[in-house]
Amino acid sequence: MNMPVDMSTTLGNAWFPTPIFTASGCASSGKELSQFFPLKDVGAIVTKSVMSKPRHGRPTPRMAETPSGMLNSIGLQGPGIDSFLANDVPWLLEQKARVVVSIAGETIEEYATLARKLRSVSGISAVEVNISCPNVENRGLVFACDPDASRRVIDGVRKTIGGELPIIAKLSPDVTNLPEIARGVVDAGADALALINTVLGMVINVDTMKPHLGGKTGGLSGPAIKPVAVRAIYQVHAALPEVPILGMGGVSSGRDAFELILAGASAVSVGTASFGNPSALVKIQEELREILSAKGFATLKQAVGYAHREENA
Numbered sequence: 001m002n003m004p005v006d007m008s009t010t011l012g013n014a015w016f017p018t019p020i021f022t023a024s025g026c027a028s029s030g031k032e033l034s035q036f037f038p039l040k041d042v043g044a045i046v047t048k049s050v051m052s053k054p055r056h057g058r059p060t061p062r063m064a065e066t067p068s069g070m071l072n073s074i075g076l077q078g079p080g081i082d083s084f085l086a087n088d089v090p091w092l093l094e095q096k097a098r099v100v101v102s103i104a105g106e107t108i109e110e111y112a113t114l115a116r117k118l119r120s121v122s123g124i125s126a127v128e129v130n131i132s133c134p135n136v137e138n139r140g141l142v143f144a145c146d147p148d149a150s151r152r153v154i155d156g157v158r159k160t161i162g163g164e165l166p167i168i169a170k171l172s173p174d175v176t177n178l179p180e181i182a183r184g185v186v187d188a189g190a191d192a193l194a195l196i197n198t199v200l201g202m203v204i205n206v207d208t209m210k211p212h213l214g215g216k217t218g219g220l221s222g223p224a225i226k227p228v229a230v231r232a233i234y235q236v237h238a239a240l241p242e243v244p245i246l247g248m249g250g251v252s253s254g255r256d257a258f259e260l261i262l263a264g265a266s267a268v269s270v271g272t273a274s275f276g277n278p279s280a281l282v283k284i285q286e287e288l289r290e291i292l293s294a295k296g297f298a299t300l301k302q303a304v305g306y307a308h309r310e311e312n313a
């Protein structure tokens with residue numbers, strides 16, 4: 001018989017009963033997934049990054065299949081913060097789901113505006129500040145590619161939102177020195193880090209001889225990027241062992257989630273795998289519980305960063 005495992009985890013002062021979350025952008029606000037399992041049964045629902053105004057996103061086609069993954073070029077389509085707060089958050093709280101609200105902006109001021117709107121909302125567990133969306137017209141607006149811009153966004157959100165709500169800064173792997181950017185956003189007030197956003201990629205249709213995606217470039221997700229995620233989480237956990245990491249990138253089994261946890265993740269988001277199997281989160285959660293038990297871990301927390309132990313001894 002498997003030994004029971006305490007699966008609970010924390011990101012800043014937010015507590016979650018299990019470490020398996022949705023990934024922002026892959027399940028909107030969770031309504032479709034709720035046909036397959038009660039949303040309260042997983043760690044948290046991380047909502048699609050919302051902006052201050054409604055947004056149509058990028059031209060179609062917006063998706064491309066690739067070997068071991070997919071490219072998306074959505075361009076932050078969404079209803080805008082006012083509609084989201086009026087409709088999606090109350091519905092999620094009715095489901096008794098734990099809610100992490102993801103926000104995205106085109107300017108430092110837009111992030112602060114979003115933070116101001118969230119300040120008075122009760123019941124949400126944390127805010128994910130997405131500073132790494134690859135699908136913007138101007139690469140200069142990928143704040144997470146610039147240490148100073150990253151810091152300024154998080155500083156603005158922290159000052160506006162106050163001290164209580166945990167801030168999770170979502171970073172890009174498409175940078176030279178990820179630990180430097182991670183340290184900067186933590187110094188600016190982030191309590192936790194989300195690693196990794198998708199990897200910038202492109203597909204050219206060799207029949208039409210033109211870029212396949214309407215927006216030309218897109219974000220690569222799925223199994224192809226798991227080694228990039230493991231590397232990023234491992235590097236950042238080594239540099240900042242006290243900072244909790246919400247890991248993501250190509251997780252489709254309990255073994256994949258366990259790998260990210262061994263690298264240093266305190267929680268794991270599942271995205272692309274849910275498109276093929278909408279119940280993937282529940283399956284991964286149960287597989288992870290069994291693996292932790294079989295490996296003799298009484299708590300999830302004991303396994304976080306375990307792969308670092310030998311070299312630190």
Ligand code: SIN
Binds near residue numbers: 077130133134198
């Ligand atoms: C998108 O809406 O384009 C994806 C968002 C992201 O990857 O951050």
